[in-house]
Amino acid sequence: MLKKQEKGYWCIVKDRQLYLEDQQLPLKEPCEVGFDLENVVEVGRYQGFPVYWLEAPEGIDEAGFDSLRALLTIDGELFNLAGRAIQLSHMLHSQRFCPQCGSECQMVHAELAMACQGCHSHHYPRLSPCVIVAVRKQDKILLAQHPRHKTGMYTVVAGFVEAGETLEQCVAREVLEETGIGVTNIRYFGSQPWAFPSNLMMGFLADYQSGELNPDYAELSDAIWATKETLPDLAPPGTIAWALIEQTLVLMEGDEG
Known part of the structure; x- marks a missing residue:
């Protein structure tokens, strides 16, 4: 659950790129992020801090977004969590329709999977x-x-x-x-x-x-x-x-x- 006063690392994703500040993931309280946090997902924890995935709002300025490669010099554990956010974002956009029946899928946050609204099958990130x-x-x-x-x-x-x-x-x-x-x-x-x-x-x-x-x-x-x-x-x-x-x-x- 998102704690409003707890600082966390923010993986804000747009077109498989991350929003960075000084070439680092922002470490902020939720109130400092400035975006709608309704669909925020915690993808793990790093050194006691939660690591969140959040899709960037439509129409946001691309300034400040960079490739995951820009984070290669950070600790591997945090790098992998940022990569997890990228992969989940890719799933969200590339697995929007069920491969079994063609119906629309929606994200199930509890499972980090896409649930078909037609046949109710669940689909996980494709690796x-x-x-x-x-x-x-x-x-x-x-x-x-x-x-x-x-x-x-x-x-x-x-x-x-x-x-x-x-x-x-x-x-x-x-x-x-x-x-x-x-x-x-x-x-x-x-x-x-x-x-x-x-x-x-x-x-x-x-x-x-x-x-x-x-x-x-x-x-x-x-x-x-x-x-x-x-x-x-x-x-x-x-x-x-x-x-x-x-x-x-x-x-x-x-x-x-």
Whole structure:
């Protein structure tokens, strides 16, 4: 329940962007927010403060709104809660009609689901499972550049899991399809909710097994083997891609000791 005198973090969402003040989520009492709070939803708590999701009013000025990426430097727990608000907003707008009968759906706040007004079925946020993997070849790491990254940064290989496929099979398939490299010793590293708009990134480490580097230029702009001395611009800290690269560099250094 919303407590009028309790400060909270506010995830005010408009078109999958968040309202930020000084590049941070506002930490305010409800009376300071200035919007109608009838449909506010608490999505979690962070360091004792509630974290709220609120849809921005229609016609609000877009000034002050920014991508979730602007919050990559904040604590991961709060970042993930902000991402949860983004994903719930995406559900609200993209799942307005029932896939079973076509009737209109409405948000059920108690379940954070969309309830069909016709057949009464409930529909929850749709998550897309993805793998992301850092591949090591002795003192080198496999890095890829994607056309969507306009800054020219490099990252590690990633892709969506297909139906009937294990995560490990997906890792091996994506690396082979995108770079021509076969991998072995695939092991789980960690995961990150990635609300762009509704992905769950599952990170892996793997070792080179076979093949020559042959990038699929329908998917990539470039792919390289880089040493720690020849690293290009990389995915930013706060991303699981960065964490995978960092861990691979640590493993390289360990072998040198």
